[in-house]
Amino acid sequence: MRAYIDAEILEPGYHTLEADAQGRVTVAEASVYVIPDIGDVNLFETLDAHSAELSQFAEAFIAAGSEPNQLSTEGEPVLQGDLMIVTWVSVQPRFRGHRAGHQVLKAILHAVGRGTVVTALHAAPRLQDGMEEGSVKHRMECRALAKYWGELSFRPLHRNVMVLTYDDMLVMLDDDDQEDEDNNLDELRDVPLLQLSQKQRDAVFRDLQVKLDEAPSHGSQTIQTVTSSSP
Numbered sequence: 001m002r003a004y005i006d007a008e009i010l011e012p013g014y015h016t017l018e019a020d021a022q023g024r025v026t027v028a029e030a031s032v033y034v035i036p037d038i039g040d041v042n043l044f045e046t047l048d049a050h051s052a053e054l055s056q057f058a059e060a061f062i063a064a065g066s067e068p069n070q071l072s073t074e075g076e077p078v079l080q081g082d083l084m085i086v087t088w089v090s091v092q093p094r095f096r097g098h099r100a101g102h103q104v105l106k107a108i109l110h111a112v113g114r115g116t117v118v119t120a121l122h123a124a125p126r127l128q129d130g131m132e133e134g135s136v137k138h139r140m141e142c143r144a145l146a147k148y149w150g151e152l153s154f155r156p157l158h159r160n161v162m163v164l165t166y167d168d169m170l171v172m173l174d175d176d177d178q179e180d181e182d183n184n185l186d187e188l189r190d191v192p193l194l195q196l197s198q199k200q201r202d203a204v205f206r207d208l209q210v211k212l213d214e215a216p217s218h219g220s221q222t223i224q225t226v227t228s229s230s231p
Contacts, residue, residue, distance in 0.1 A: 030089045083117070102152055
């Protein structure tokens with residue numbers, strides 16, 4: 001999944017960012033999976049059959065109290081709705097500092113997550129540039145990401161996996177809708193970012209356009225599921 005912003009509102013200093021044919025500049029990318037009707041799914045078999053990356057999420061839910069064939073949060077089974085898993089979110093360096101990661105995730109929820117009852121993400125940096133898992137730098141960045149996503153009401157589940165429940169998601173999105181009513185987004189799009197207040201910038205980033213990519217490594221994928229009654 002990719003999130004875009006109109007190039008017209010960017011300052012000249014952003015000229016190095018390439019716009020597409022529609023005049024849009026990519027702000028961020030994310031890898032998102034949707035498991036539909038999670039109440040009818042064998043959680044562990046479904047995620048384990050897909051990849052080792054997703055099986056780690058199943059293991060986290062099970063370690064936190066879910067049965068292998070029944071997702072639960074806070075001790076209550078999830079009987080209906082979808083499970084969304086966000087394996088990573090990457091914001092272009094030039095757009096960091098505006099809580100752009102928050103707005104990207106909200107844009108994803110608006111685009112494909114309205115049927116989602118539980119959203120899970122991995123609050124850990126992607127290992128690169130010689131960073132080792134468990135190192136001091138890695139642990140510090142994990143703590144920073146846990147705090148960052150905690151601002152959106154994500155709660156720790158197990159190790160570096162965090163979850164957002166349906167009720168908290170609705171409150172978050174409704175609050176944003178209310179704030180946007182106080183701003184004329186059409187007018188804000190014609191004003192360079194640096195001339196906007198922080199509140200106005202937040203409103204612009206909340207209006208990010210989201211495109212579903214077809215490439216498996218960057219797409220929003222609906223996973224073939226295994227029903228809980230399967231052996």
